[in-house]
Amino acid sequence: MHVESFGARDGHPLLLLHGGGVAGWMWEPLRAHLGEGLRIVVPDLPGHGHGTDEAYVSHAVTTTALARLLDDLGRPATVVGFSLGAQLTVQLAAQHAERVRNVVVVSAQAAPMWATRPTLALLGATAGLAKKQWFARMQARELFIPDELLDDYVRTSVGISRASLLRSVEENLRFSPPPAWRSYPGAASILVGGKERSLMKRSAALLHTSLPHSDLRVVDDCGHGIPLQRPSWLARHIEATLDEPPHPA
Structure with a gap:
């Protein structure tokens, strides 16, 4: 797994995990607003960015690799x-x-979609479009990619394999929180955009209900792109969580 580190090597570790179809570069606007004293660790997940030599197999395999990290x-x-x-x-x-120690969960789908075959079949039939620059640039606008990161998005979109695209999307659509999420002892902040789909809002509520000591916030005027739409706000929010005790009282 390709990993880049920034900031103070002896600082508090902050692991940033990007979304599907993008790569670690998506955190650059956020990093610009984070203060000193953090050891910021940014991987490119398998199949994405610098990780295209390794196919995306499953969330389970990727989680194991991240645990080693x-x-x-x-x-x-x-x-x-x-x-x-x-x-x-x-x-x-x-x-x-x-x-x-603690988590900030931004726009996680947590209500599984069981009838995924039609969606995956359509995605498989149109996967070649992702390698077309004109299509990638059109998609970038829907994902709130800023102009200065447009070339990075196009390269990532063109580079991802059909197999990694389909597997990562399938895992995303079928995801549900592991039972042990209910007993996670650390602080958890769950964020969802006010303009996101109702499915995403239901998912955020589900994650919060499953872990009652978590904090649920709806971020006004944001769609599915909080880190790119509100990087300054998110940086302040993350830094505020570092002042919280590692475990709830």
Whole structure:
């Protein structure tokens, strides 16, 4: 797994997990607003960005690799994930709680869609469009990609394989929180955009209900793109969670 690190090597570890179809570069606007004293760790998930030499197999396989990465950090980390990365954040917290100090879960679908075959069949039939620059640029507007990151998005979209695209989307659509999420002891902040689909809002509510000590916030005027639409606000929000106790009282 390709990993880049920024900031203070001895600082509090902050693991940032990107969404499907993008890569670690999506966190650049957020990083610009984070203060000093953090050790920021940004992987490119399998099949994405610099990780295209490794196919996306499953959330389970990726979570295992991320747990090894957390081990290497030497101390429990704050984990922030967006969309597909938010699902992985939930799995890490549920299955490797001793490695995860607290989490910020941004726009995670948590209500599984069981009838996924038609969606995946359509995606498979049109997957070639993702390699067309004109289509990638059109999609970028829907995903709130800023102009300065447009070229990164186009490269990522063109580079992802059909197999990785289909597997990551299938895992995303079928995701449900592991049972151990209900007993995660760390602080958890669950965010969803006020303009997101009702499915995403139901998912955020489900994650919150399953973990009652979590904090649920609806971010006004945001769609499915909080880290890119409100990077300054999200940076402040993340830093505020670092002042919270590692475990609820």
